[in-house]
Amino acid sequence: MMTITYEYGGALYVNLTNRCDCACVFCLRHNGHKGSIYADDLWLDREPTREEALADLLGRDLPAYRELVFCGFGEPMFRVDDILWLVDRLKERVPNLPPVRINTNGHANLIHGRDVTPGLAGRIDVLSISLNGSDAAEYCAVTQPRDGERAWEAMLDFTRKAAAYVPTVMMTVVDKDKTPEEIEKCRTLAQSLGAALRVRAYIPD
Template sequence: MVIRNVRNFAFMDTIYYEAHKNLYINLTNRCSSDCVFCIRNFADGVYGYDLRLSREPTTEEVIEALEELNLSKYREIVFTGLGEPTLRFDVVLAVTRWLKSRNIRVRLDTNGQAALINPGRDVVLELKAAGIDSISVSLNAESEEKYNKLCRPTHENAYSAVLDFVKEARKAGISIRVTVVNVPEIDLEKCKKLADELGSGFHIRTLSEAASKEI
């Protein structure tokens, strides 16, 4: 695996890295949740990569960095990071458009709260229009009560917003899956049933995968 850094960054932050034959993009360390299992509470990154940003990269800086790579060798480019990518929604959209103009497959890993983070915008339609291929949403609970306890979202009604986001993405024809962390507090069977009702794919992650939001 290779770590590359954005040029001209005062502290040479890692804004992308390779893993699982994918390229992961790290746009922010901020998040609208504070999950009890979040890697940010325990480490500075994943696989020995320090993903703490001294500042958030601009669209131009991300594209400039990606331009130096052979992007076609990756299975997909994934917005993930040590934080919630949709807090940088316009950057996600712009970089997605740029990647899709080069026929590169693009995935968004998200907590599903984009509509609350970006009020007044039709976030799913904007993602669809940008060309996003698939979305992976951290569901992590079979009920609002448990979600609030485990994910500690900033926004009220976050759980219903997550469910709406999944439904809307499916309706828009975007490939969608929900993920849950394999910890005793979460009822995996109930989450799987919920995923089926939502018409979504379903994936169980280990705690370390959940922390990194990868796979």
């Protein structure tokens, strides 16, 4: 079975890919997990086409959700062009489409080798970017990105650029193992990039 969309907390989540350029120590994709607290079966044996994703989304009562969230089991921005295509189709067809959010590691420009942020304008309402650490060393220790510290720089640059196009840009950290000083350092960094910091409670898997 392929879970493309699932409900959680009044929002509708969209799962388009398992791919990711990180190997976060806390990622649910490790350790044989195929699901999460949100849904049972998120591992995609193959990625849905954008047409399949659109059909799935149109089968939902979209205005009933408080938010439409592209996140998924992997990094959704591997499919940024498909996300933007889907949002365009939904905006054409669904009056009162709820706000659209992407949860991302912020590596899209590094992954694609181009600046994808202008395409977010008018389509994406909220971006939630995982900050995960207050400096490059901590970030890389936690997220183990394929491109090492370049990924940290790329994530910061992506955040700064996206803030020019997306009304609400948040960076998130999990409060586990963070001192108040580190949280404040993260907050200052996020704000310097045009983002707000959101501190999330740790959810053990």
